[in-house]
Amino acid sequence: MCDTTNIYTTLYNNNKDIFAASDPEFITKLRSDAMKFISENGFPAKKDEQYKYSFLEPHFGNGYKRYLAPKAIEFDVSHLFRCDVPALDTHVIILVNGFYFDKVNTLRTHENGIVIGSLNEAIKKYPALIEKYLAKSYSNTDSYVAINTAFASDGVFLYVPKNQQLEKPIQIINVLLSDEELMVQHRNLFILEPNSSAKVVVCDHTLSPVKFLTNSVNEIFAGENAHFDYFKVQNEHNDSVHVSHSFINQDTASNCRSTTITLHGGVVRNNLSVKFNGEGCENHAFGLFVSDQNQHVDNNLFIDHAKPNCTSNQQFKAILDDASTGAFTGRILVERDAQKTAAYQRNSSILLTDEARMNSKPQLEIYADDVKCSHGATVGQLDEEALFYLRSRGISEREARLMLMYAFAFEILNEIKIEPLKDRMSELIEKRLRGELSRCNNCAMHCS
Amino acid sequence: MLIINNLKASINNKEILKGINLTVKAGEVHAIMGPNGSGKSTLASVLTGREYAQVTSGKVSFLGDDLLEMIPEDRARKGIFLSFQYPIEIPGVSMVNFMKTALNEHRKYNGLAPLSASDFLKVMRDKKSLVEIDSNLTNRAVNEGFSGGEKKKNEIFQMALLEPKLAILDETDSGLDIDALRIVANGVTKLKTSENATIVITHYQRLLDYIVPDFVHVLMDGRIVKSGTKELAYELEEKGYDWIKKEVYSEEKI
Incomplete structure (x- = not known):
């Protein structure tokens, strides 16, 4: 058994009685399995083929502090952090180091039966529902x-009953705040019953200049004809490691969209796994990252067309500067019975330097045998002809490069269907490309 | 305005321009004609600072400055404009943003304050009518999905906005039907003043019916082998380039 495995085995053995004391039996079973x-x-x-571009084990074995229950933290939300996106009207949920921050309204049931709150509380209150999913x-x-x-003990829970629509998006703000190196593992569960809809916006932020390791899991269940729109923006500092699984x-006939925008991060690995359990589903996955220095961003997708008549579409783009590295893996599996499948995938990247990879x-x-599938991958530089065309009109080389990079990114930004968010992201991407700080306006952490 | 003195340039070590001499004064229209491969487009590239052509010797002075020392964007700001033979499509960059940025860079270079968004839109509206360009085109990304004729109209529209001192039209007539040719040529003619100059690079005399040149030069094998007035263009149309080839060839023999 290797050292890293040992660390977690020991940690688990030392704490399993504490877990078991408060966990329902099915959770205990999940942890031990x-x-x-x-x-x-x-x-x-x-x-390992799945992780060959991102070797993560060293990060998981390096002795970060881990908390199995929230540590008391002085955190003045109104002072430190107001919303990134001023015009965006949302249900704001703050997770501090992976734990539900609001201690008063841990679980709110809205008039139409929609439940939003802490997963930890939901497990206590709705064990049968949680166990099912x-x-x-x-x-x-x-x-x-x-x-x-095995270790997650909190996160966000959303339940939208049959025929109900969550009008305002949920905005989950993941705040990492600590004076010591910290590992954070939260877990989100989103359940949408038939004919329901919801939008979720997730923002990841580091607010302290120490090393953070995030290892999060999101599970999304979209019932028949449900609509789900998931948007994730990652803005963490260069010493952070972020692994996410959705x-x-x-x-x-359900329809899900996801958009992942990585503005900053040290090592980022996003896994997205989609499974069609019924016919007539649609899934759209978009991704964009901008990286520089020694940053590393790896998006790994798996789309399982298990049923006929479903459509999937992935568009991922990247702009890599300095010695940054990136990876994209897009696996589409069309199973034997999945006739009339339409699956599209495109990955294009621009490398700004010789060192970027x-x-x-x-x-x-x-x-x-009756499917329509296409895929394409391009890795290249900015178009020199286009660059000269812009310069020949008096636009400086620097500005011309920015215009072309922004234009490249815009195709993904344009897919963001929440207007204030799209405007804000466009602005952030532009600032990011200009090399200006892309920190969100009201955030105390000046991410570099 | 423009003085080209014994200009030589190579592409991949192959000499394309073999000693060009040309002087263009304000208010003049010069036509440069010549067969394929004679160096017409290379000359346009060298004047606008495209990097693939290497200048090996010679001098070019533009409004008193050493043009060859200037970066492309400064040449543009100083007043050189190239209407591209093949305008580039740039998806994602809007025409409005492109032209606003370009115009304000010109203004900054000339010590003027940038135009406000509303002032810019007003200027844009005025110039649009000049080249009869469709409003829809200017709301789109640069040249994206434009037809050949629309792209050329768009070049002249950009020229109208930037008001260059020296416009170089590289094969502006290629790919145009007769109506588009007339619109483009009318646009160029309307923009002509006693302060600016135009170099028209073309294969055919056809365009010169609309943009009447003061001088016609024949470029052949990297040199201007014959210069004259607009009558020379008619003569070329009638007799073809072989006639000049023979004449030059026999002169060299003597």
Whole structure:
């Protein structure tokens, strides 16, 4: 057993009685199954196909402080952090180091039966509902997901009953605030019953200049004909490591969109896994990252067309400067019965320097014979002809480069369907490309 | 305004321009004609600072400055404009943002304050009518999905906005039907003043019916082998370039 596996096994053994004292039985079982998977499989090796572009084990074994319950933190929300997106009207939820911050309204039930709150509270209040869904969107195959299952004790819970629409988006602000190096694992569960809809905006921020390791899991269940729109913006400092896993389960005729924008981060690995459990589903996944210095951003997608007549579409773009590195893996599996599948994928990247590196790996596995699939990957530089055209009109080389980079990014920004968010993101991306601080206006942390 | 003195330039070590001499004064229209591969487009590239052509010797002075020392954007701000033979499509960059940025860079260079958004839109409206360009086009991304004729109209529209001192029209007539040609040529003619000058690079005499040149030069194998007035263009149209080739060739023999 390797050292990292040992660390977590020991941590688990030392704390399992404490967990068991407050967890319902099904959670105890989930944790012990997850631990069993870890002790049997360890962590992905450097050559592991799934993690070959992002070797994460060293980050998980480096002795970050881990809290299994929230540590008391002085945090004045109104002073430190007001919303990033002034015109955006949302239900704001703050997680501080992965724990629900609002101690008063931990779980709110709205008039139409919509429940928004802390997952920890929801487990106590709605154990049967949670048991039906939690950890059901995947089988244990990934040690990082298993670590989260074994140790996560809080996060956001959303339940939208049948035929109900959540009008205002939920905005989850993940704040990392600590005076010591910290590992954070939260877990979000979003349940949308048939014909319901919801929008979720997630913002990740580091507010202290210490090293952070985030290992989060999101599970999304979209019932028949449900609509879900998920938007994630990552803005963490260069010493942070962020691993996220999102599992989207779609029932018949449901429609889900996800957009992941990485403005800043040290090492970022985003996993998105989509499964169609019914016919007529649609899934759209968009991604954009801008990286510089030694940053590393890796987006890993898996789309499982298990049923016929579904459509999936992935558009991921990247602009890499300095010695930053990136990766994109997009695996599309069209199962034998999934006739009339339409699956599209595109990954384009611009490298601004000779040192920047991008690995792009589309993977199509098609077992049905009546399908429409396309994929394309390009890695290149800015178009010299276009650059000269702009300069020949008197635009400086620097400005011309910015215009072309922004134009490249705009295709993804334009897919953001929440207008104030789109405007704000466009502004942030432009500032980011200009090399100006992309920190959000009212945030105390001046991310560099 | 423009003095080109014994200009030589190569592409990939192959000499394309072999000693060009040309003087253009304010208020003049010069036509440069010549067969394919004679160096017409290379000359336009060298004057606008495109990097693929290497200047090996010679001098170019523009309004008293050493043009060859200037970066492309400064040449543009100083008053040189190239209407591209093949205008580039730039998806994602809006025409409005493109032209507003360009115009304000010109103004900054000339010590003027930038135009406000509303002032700019007003200028844009005025110039649009000049080249009969469709409003829809200026609301789109630069040249994206434009037809050949629309792209050329857009070049002249940009020229109208930037008001260059020296406009170089590189094969502006190629790919245009007769109506588009007339609109483009009328635009150029309307923009002509006693203060500015135009160099028209073309294969055919057709465009010169609309943009009447004061001088016609024949470029052949990297040199201006013959200069004359607009009648020379008619003569070329009638007799073809072989006629000049023979004449030059026999002169060299003597």
